Amino acid sequence: MKLEDFKRIVDQNPFVSSIHLQGFGEPLLCADLFPMIQYAKSHGIEIGTGTNGTLLTRENIQKILESGLDYLGISVDGSTPDTFEAIRRGTSFHQIMKNINNLLEHRGSSEKPRITFSVCVSNRNFRELPEIIQLAGEMGIEGVSALQALSFHEDSIRSRLNDSEFQISPAETNEILLESVSLAKKLHMPFDWCGSGQRGLDLISRGASLQNVREMCKKISYMCYISADGYVTACVQNTNPERDNFGNVFKTDLIDLWRSPSYRDFRERFYRGEIPDYCRYCTVVHS
Ligand code: SF4
Numbered sequence: 001m002k003l004e005d006f007k008r009i010v011d012q013n014p015f016v017s018s019i020h021l022q023g024f025g026e027p028l029l030c031a032d033l034f035p036m037i038q039y040a041k042s043h044g045i046e047i048g049t050g051t052n053g054t055l056l057t058r059e060n061i062q063k064i065l066e067s068g069l070d071y072l073g074i075s076v077d078g079s080t081p082d083t084f085e086a087i088r089r090g091t092s093f094h095q096i097m098k099n100i101n102n103l104l105e106h107r108g109s110s111e112k113p114r115i116t117f118s119v120c121v122s123n124r125n126f127r128e129l130p131e132i133i134q135l136a137g138e139m140g141i142e143g144v145s146a147l148q149a150l151s152f153h154e155d156s157i158r159s160r161l162n163d164s165e166f167q168i169s170p171a172e173t174n175e176i177l178l179e180s181v182s183l184a185k186k187l188h189m190p191f192d193w194c195g196s197g198q199r200g201l202d203l204i205s206r207g208a209s210l211q212n213v214r215e216m217c218k219k220i221s222y223m224c225y226i227s228a229d230g231y232v233t234a235c236v237q238n239t240n241p242e243r244d245n246f247g248n249v250f251k252t253d254l255i256d257l258w259r260s261p262s263y264r265d266f267r268e269r270f271y272r273g274e275i276p277d278y279c280r281y282c283t284v285v286h287s
Pocket of ligand 1: 217218219220234235236237238278279
């Protein structure tokens with residue numbers, strides 16, 4: 001998305017309070033990322049983004065710190081080089097850890113950006129979740145959020161993950177989650193499992209099954225996704241916004257799209273249980 005288009009969206013929608021600047025791809029590759037962050041901040045909007053950590057160079061770290069970014073989620077899919085590099089092919093675990101430590105060191109005692117680990121959980125790394133939390137605690141990271149890789153509904157993406165089924169038994173899954181929750185608690189570290197929030201963690205702590213911590217998704221009632229081309233959809237998990245959208249924000253104001261009959265109808269049907277395909281594998285959905 002061009003900077004001018006981003007500014008137009010911000011200007012036209014003064015009610016927006018928070019923006020997460022990320023779709024599928026690496027935000028630090030976007031030439032206008034920092035001007036966008038600064039523009040949003042100058043309008044009092046909370047803004048965050050994510051990165052795979054490969055481009056956390058000295059120069060980018062400086063820009064991040066100067067931009068006013070509120071939070072940064074860094075993809076850390078393993079606590080060891082073997083696991084990390086098998087998932088994040090072509091990267092170096094040690095280099096990414098060095099980059100993160102540089103960022104933490106330069107940020108010093110400043111509260112911004114809040115730095116968290118984002119873990120894309122699959123068969124390959126789920127058993128390492130407690131170690132990833134431990135690693136985060138040792139490094140001084142301020143939170144860990146984990147999301148199951150299976151929430152990607154497109155077969156092409158799922159097959160590229162080479163990990164198409166979550167084969168860990170529900171009993172072992174709960175055991176690992178329980179260990180993760182208590183470790184995070186001990187480290188005073190916020191931990192989120194698939195968007196289940198504090199209620200979900202409390203239920204896990206009391207031994208509830210995973211099915212019970214899956215709540216009906218609330219995201220669609222207060223947020224939307226805008227693709228780089230301006231297409232508006234309910235969620236970033238819709239990987240084909242050009243084909244399946246509620247309109248384009250470069251042609252129609254966002255508020256009009258949000259209130260349009262088709263978008264209203266989508267929300268109503270959603271809460272009646274008629275979920276779109278891209279929600280099928282999502283771990284947030286279900287009542
Ligand atoms: S339930 Fe659907 S809309 Fe909600 S987060 Fe999951 S994929 Fe997105």
